[in-house]
Amino acid sequence: MKTSITKQAVFAGGCFWGVEHLMQNTPGVLDVTSGYTGGSVDNPTYEQVRSGKTGHFEAVCVTYDPAQTDYESLAKLFFEIHDFTQTDGQGPDIGSQYRSAVFYADSTQKQIAQKLIALLQSKGYRVATQVLPLQTFWPAEDYHQNYYVRKGTEPYCHLRVKRFD
Numbered sequence: 300m301k302t303s304i305t306k307q308a309v310f311a312g313g314c315f316w317g318v319e320h321l322m323q324n325t326p327g328v329l330d331v332t333s334g335y336t337g338g339s340v341d342n343p344t345y346e347q348v349r350s351g352k353t354g355h356f357e358a359v360c361v362t363y364d365p366a367q368t369d370y371e372s373l374a375k376l377f378f379e380i381h382d383f384t385q386t387d388g389q390g391p392d393i394g395s396q397y398r399s400a401v402f403y404a405d406s407t408q409k410q411i412a413q414k415l416i417a418l419l420q421s422k423g424y425r426v427a428t429q430v431l432p433l434q435t436f437w438p439a440e441d442y443h444q445n446y447y448v449r450k451g452t453e454p455y456c457h458l459r460v461k462r463f464d
Contacts, residue, residue: 308370310358313389313392313399315359317380317454318457322377322380325376328373334357334438335348337355339354343355349394351395356397358400360438370408374401378462381457386427401430
């Protein structure tokens with residue numbers, strides 16, 4: 300009996316709905332959960348996070364099959380689907396909960412994120428994305444999960460722009 304091994308990656312790139320939607324359609328991605336991380340309140344609610352007082356980021360937890368994709372590919376996609384140069388939000392979504400960050404679970408993830416940021420900087424980009432140790436990831440309320448799939452629409456402030464090839 301073969302046991303499937305999965306890994307996780309956590310990214311914050313503005314409103315979690317758009318990041319979730321674009322990550323979900325990636326080969327090797329098994330699940331994407333919208334939620335909150337990086338803050339000071341246990342089990343925060345959307346209302347608490349949107350107040351900007353908890354320190355949380357809107358983020359996604361990507362569960363993937365490492366036999367089909369890898370962390371670096373997902374991190375590259377993350378940098379291609381949001382504006383990593385914006386310091387206070389994404390597009391029209393302004394606030395500390397919409398900041399850009401990579402949350403690393405181990406030194407390999409941290410090194411990959413730092414390498415990609417250095418590459419973007421060498422291309423002239425001013426990268427605002429923070430690289431932070433992963434804290435507890437709190438899943439968002441059910442009505443935030445699979446938002447664009449349920450609505451049948453596309454994200455309004457996330458669009459893929461190739462930056463690495």
